Structures are given as C-alpha cells and as structure tokens.
Amino acid sequence: MAVDPRIIELINADIDGEISSDDKQELAAALAANPAAQAMHAELTGLSGSLNELPDLDPPVHLKHTIMAAIPKSEAQQRRTNVIQAIFASPPMRYAAMFALGSLITMTLISSDQASNSAFNDVTGLVGTISSEVPVGPGIHSARIDRPEVAGRVSLRSSGPLLIVDFDLVSSRPVEIVATYADQTVWFNGFAQLESPGASISAESGRVTMQVEGKRRYALFLHNAGERKVSINLEFQADGKVVYDTAVQYTQPGDSGG
Amino acid sequence: MDRPDDKTLMERCLKGDRRAFEALLVKYEKPVYNAAYRMLHNREDARDVTQTVFLKVYENLDQYNPAHRFFSWVYRIALNESINWLKKSGRQEALEHEAADQGGGPEQQANDQQLGEGMEAALMMINSDYRAVIVLKHVLGCSYIEISEVLDIPEKTVKSRLYTARQQLQERLTEQGLH
Numbered sequence: 001m002a003v004d005p006r007i008i009e010l011i012n013a014d015i016d017g018e019i020s021s022d023d024k025q026e027l028a029a030a031l032a033a034n035p036a037a038q039a040m041h042a043e044l045t046g047l048s049g050s051l052n053e054l055p056d057l058d059p060p061v062h063l064k065h066t067i068m069a070a071i072p073k074s075e076a077q078q079r080r081t082n083v084i085q086a087i088f089a090s091p092p093m094r095y096a097a098m099f100a101l102g103s104l105i106t107m108t109l110i111s112s113d114q115a116s117n118s119a120f121n122d123v124t125g126l127v128g129t130i131s132s133e134v135p136v137g138p139g140i141h142s143a144r145i146d147r148p149e150v151a152g153r154v155s156l157r158s159s160g161p162l163l164i165v166d167f168d169l170v171s172s173r174p175v176e177i178v179a180t181y182a183d184q185t186v187w188f189n190g191f192a193q194l195e196s197p198g199a200s201i202s203a204e205s206g207r208v209t210m211q212v213e214g215k216r217r218y219a220l221f222l223h224n225a226g227e228r229k230v231s232i233n234l235e236f237q238a239d240g241k242v243v244y245d246t247a248v249q250y251t252q253p254g255d256s257g258g
Numbered sequence: 259m260d261r262p263d264d265k266t267l268m269e270r271c272l273k274g275d276r277r278a279f280e281a282l283l284v285k286y287e288k289p290v291y292n293a294a295y296r297m298l299h300n301r302e303d304a305r306d307v308t309q310t311v312f313l314k315v316y317e318n319l320d321q322y323n324p325a326h327r328f329f330s331w332v333y334r335i336a337l338n339e340s341i342n343w344l345k346k347s348g349r350q351e352a353l354e355h356e357a358a359d360q361g362g363g364p365e366q367q368a369n370d371q372q373l374g375e376g377m378e379a380a381l382m383m384i385n386s387d388y389r390a391v392i393v394l395k396h397v398l399g400c401s402y403i404e405i406s407e408v409l410d411i412p413e414k415t416v417k418s419r420l421y422t423a424r425q426q427l428q429e430r431l432t433e434q435g436l437h
Binding site: 008009012013016018043044047048050051052054056057058059060063064066067068070071072148172 | 276279280283284287288291292295296301304305308309312313316377378392395396397401402417420421424427428431
C-alpha cells in the first residue's frame with residue numbers, strides 16, 4: 001500500500017517534533033490503517049535517532065586562542081604593537097636585536113657561572129630557528145594548557161645530556177612563562193624560536209623567563225650533565241598573577257619515575 | 259549571574275569590545291566546528307573553516323542585520339564556507355568516491371563498522387545542499403523555521419529537502435548493508 005504525501009509530511013513532522021496535536025491524531029489514525037506508513041515511520045524514526053546520536057566533537061584546544069590572536073586589536077593595543085613591529089621591521093634593527101638577545105643569553109650563561117665547553121657543543125646557535133614539529137612518543141613528557149589567557153602544549157624530550165623543552169602556545173594577551181628547576185647540575189643551554197618575532201627571554205641560575213603573546217613556538221635547551229631525573233616547574237603569569245602552573249619531568253630510560 | 263544574550267554581545271562587539279566577541283566565540287565555536295566537520299568529514303578542514311568563519315564574522319560585524327538572530331548568521335556563514343571549501347578543493351566528488359569505496363561488501367561493512375560510522379559515510383555521499391539541512395536539523399538542533407532563516411529558503415522547501423535527504427541517506431545505508 002502506498003503512503004499518501006500528506007502522511008509522509010506528517011511522519012517527518014512527527015520525528016522532527018514539529019507536529020500539532022490535531023496532526024498527531026491524524027497521523028495515529030493513518031498509521032493504524034496503513035502498514036506501509038507504519039514501516040516508514042519506524043524507519044525514519046530509527047534513521048533520525050542515528051543522526052541525533054552522531055558524536056559531538058571538541059574543537060582543538062588552540063582554536064579559540066588562534067582566532068582571538070588573529071582578530072585585529074583595539075586601536076590602543078594596535079598602536080603598542082605597531083611600535084614594536086616598527087622597531088623590528090628593518091633588517092638592521094632585527095639583526096641588532098637578535099645579536100643583543102644572543103649576547104644577553106651568553107652573558108647570562110657566563111655570569112651565572114654555568115657555561116662549559118660541553119654545553120656550547122650541544123647547541124651550535126644559542127638563538128636559532130626550530131623547523132620540525134614536536135614529536136609525541138615514548139620518552140616525551142608533555143603538559144596541556146587550556147586557560148583563557150594561554151593554551152597549547154609544553155613537551156620535554158631529551159637527546160643525550162640535552163633536555164629540550166618545546167613550547168607550542170597561543171596566548172590572548174602577554175603571558176610570562178617562568179621555568180624553574182632545582183637541580184644545580186642543570187644549566188640553561190640555549191633558546192630557539194619558530195616564526196616568533198619579538199621573543200624575549202632571560203635566564204639565571206635555575207630559572208628561565210620567557211614572554212609569549214599570540215601564537216608562539218619556542219624551544220628551550222637545558223644541559224643535564226648527569227642525565228638525571230629532572231622536574232621543570234612552569235608558571236604562566238598574566239598581569240603579574242599566576243594563571244596556570246604545571247611541571248614536566250625527565251626520567252632516565254627504564255626509570256619509572258617513582 | 260545571567261549571561262548577556264547574543265544581541266547584547268553583538269552590540270558590545272560593534273563598539274569594539276573584544277571580550278564580547280570572545281564570549282560569542284566560546285558559545286558558538288563548538289557548534290560551528292561540528293557543523294563544518296559534518297559537512298567536510300575532516301578535522302583539519304573543519305578547524306580551518308571554523309577559523310575563517312569567525313574571522314569573517316568579526317570583519318563583517320557592521321554588516322550584521324539585527325533583524326536576524328546571530329546564530330542564523332553564523333551558521334549560514336559556516337555552511338557557505340564549508341560548501342565553498344569543498345568546491346575549491348574539489349573534494350565533493352572525492353568524498354563521494356571515498357565513502358562509496360569504504361569496506362568490501364555489505365557483510366564486511368556490517369562487521370567492520372558501527373551504524374554511526376556507516377551513517378557518517380552515508381552523510382558524505384549525499385549532495386551538500388541536502389547534507390546542510392541534515393546538519394542544521396540533527397547536529398545543530400535547528401527547527402524548520404530556523405533552518406529556513408539560516409538557508410534563506412521557504413519552510414516548505416526545508417521540509418522537502420529534509421525528506422529527500424533522509425530518503426537518500428536510507429538508500430546509501432541500504433547499499434552499505436547497514437539498513
């Protein structure tokens with residue numbers, strides 16, 4: 001038995017929850033009289049249920065922050081940014097800034113009495129560029145951050161005595177990251193950045209401070225002479241207040257970390 | 259404390275309040291991302307489309323017509339961007355083949371896939387205009403009148419598109435041995 005177009009419309013309205021009480025009664029009578037209409041109703045109800053049960057996906061944690069970082073700032077914020085961009089716009093100024101940053105780090109290393117030949121051998125350039133994605137796998141400890149002020153991932157990996165802390169972050173406003181480590185045999189060994197103009201970093205014994213604004217990829221290099229278990233505490237501060245803190249750990253291969 | 263409604267947030271956005279825009283982003287990021295994902299069946303593309311949608315919203319705040327509800331404007335941009343993305347990347351045809359090629363025969367399909375996965379594949383096999391009404395109804399939970407507002411088509415057309423879309427989905431599921 002064929003199903004009347006009017007009844008098909010009522011069946012669809014019923015499964016969509018958009019049927020009036022009068023139409024509902026009309027549909028009930030039609031279903032009772034027509035097995036084909038009953039079968040159609042059952043099929044469409046099942047189909048609709050399956051569609052409603054398609055899982056909801058969470059957007060990537062970075063997305064909101066990436067969008068906020070991409071939209072134009074207010075005029076006052078834009079003026080501040082423009083001044084910084086103007087300073088770094090010309091190649092001589094950029095090279096001067098990079099040289100100054102490298103010098104600052106070198107002086108910091110020397111003044112903190114942490115420099116050693118082996119440390120410099122590990123990283124050819126103290127300020128450089130990272131080109132590869134942060135791998136995720138065994139031996140890498142990572143922490144996810146999802147705060148309104150800053151979001152992304154910090155990962156710690158090792159290569160011999162070198163510890164590499166990768167920061168892949170997006171911030172909605174200026175955020176200061178303070179990385180501290182208690183082990184005196186660990187020393188600051190370098191810093192690299194990917195497409196991140198205007199990076200700012202300072203290092204002292206057991207403490208490295210970096211600034212983040214917008215989308216940033218940084219790598220922080222630490223020399224772990226004894227290749228011992230190390231915990232690096234990370235504090236994220238916005239407007240002088242700690243908005244998030246976490247830690248990443250290095251454990252020797254085979255060490256469960258206790 | 260009551261959260262400000264979309265209209266209030268939009269008014270604040272138009273005055274340059276980034277926080278108001280962020281509040282709208284927080285509210286609509288997930289539905290827009292899910293709509294884009296169901297239209298494109300690819301997480302990276304859904305992410306990029308979502309980003310484009312909100313940047314377009316921000317750039318065109320002054321063109322927003324307060325006579326319409328904010329969500330209908332955002333959803334319309336999301337669906338148009340998704341369809342444009344498919345056209346630009348030439349993926350619509352590829353998606354149909356990809357979905358049609360999944361699995362061996364009906365038996366293997368039934369063994370390998372849950373009905374939900376089969377449904378996802380079937381959804382990608384129907385025309386994007388039909389997929390859009392399914393996404394609006396079943397992913398975003400819009401009523402007939404809301405779908406009509408988003409797509410700017412008469413309510414009667416919404417009903418007929420939904421019916422045709424469901425028929426086509428049933429046929430695809432039957433072809434996969436899942437219905």
